[in-house]
Amino acid sequence: MKITAAEITISAVKPEQYPAGELPEFALAGRSNVGKSSFINKMVNRKSLARTSSKPGKTQTLNFYLINESFYFVDVPGYGFAKVSKQERQAWGKMMETYFTTRGQLRAVVLIVDLRHPPTKDDCMMYNFLKHYDIPTIVIATKADKVPKGKWQKHQKIVRETLNMVAEDELILFSAETGQGKDEAWSALQRMM
Numbered sequence: 001m002k003i004t005a006a007e008i009t010i011s012a013v014k015p016e017q018y019p020a021g022e023l024p025e026f027a028l029a030g031r032s033n034v035g036k037s038s039f040i041n042k043m044v045n046r047k048s049l050a051r052t053s054s055k056p057g058k059t060q061t062l063n064f065y066l067i068n069e070s071f072y073f074v075d076v077p078g079y080g081f082a083k084v085s086k087q088e089r090q091a092w093g094k095m096m097e098t099y100f101t102t103r104g105q106l107r108a109v110v111l112i113v114d115l116r117h118p119p120t121k122d123d124c125m126m127y128n129f130l131k132h133y134d135i136p137t138i139v140i141a142t143k144a145d146k147v148p149k150g151k152w153q154k155h156q157k158i159v160r161e162t163l164n165m166v167a168e169d170e171l172i173l174f175s176a177e178t179g180q181g182k183d184e185a186w187s188a189l190q191r192m193m
């Protein structure tokens with residue numbers, strides 16, 4: 001995919017603030033610090049379009065990035081931060097639920113997990129939530145550069161099994177360091193536009 005333009009359009013908290021129009025959207029979900037911002041930046045060849053490592057306690061927003069004026073990446077706040085209060089967690093859940101269940105333009109959710117470790121309880125909850133609402137999901141197992149090539153298959157299997165992934169959902173190994181998996185990820189997204 002040749003990227004000609006990538007810009008943030010809006011940081012939204014409420015549906016009234018979501019961008020108007022019918023362009024397809026892909027939401028990006030993942031545990032805080034998993035490498036979500038790095039994934040977005042690598043995919044669109046920008047060093048810092050998405051801010052890396054957003055701290056808990058900051059305003060939690062859905063960030064809409066317009067790509068090539070033809071679709072959106074929607075960065076959703078990371079989950080699984082131990083220090084987040086119950087109130088913040090509930091606000092997060094409500095915002096996510098509203099977005100995931102009402103947004104017709106949402107084509108798929110890209111769920112980012114860490115290839116090095118088995119998916120966490122929060123990762124499983126997120127995946128189950130998406131499946132509960134029948135949302136197509138692409139799982140990206142990132143930081144592949146940190147796992148020896150000989151172990152990729154084994155780790156990939158653990159990710160699939162721990163999340164209990166449905167057969168239709170794709171699992172793609174990725175590295176924001178090396179760019180591995182980038183073409184595959186774009187192909188998967190383009191099939192869903």
Ligand code: GDP
Binds near residue numbers: 036038143144174
């Ligand atoms: P976010 O909180 O999910 O947006 O995570 P970030 O994108 O900020 O990444 C968290 C940390 O992981 C940063 O120090 C990144 O440099 C590092 N990181 C992200 N992706 C990769 C990757 O594919 N390989 C390696 N080696 N490090 C990565």
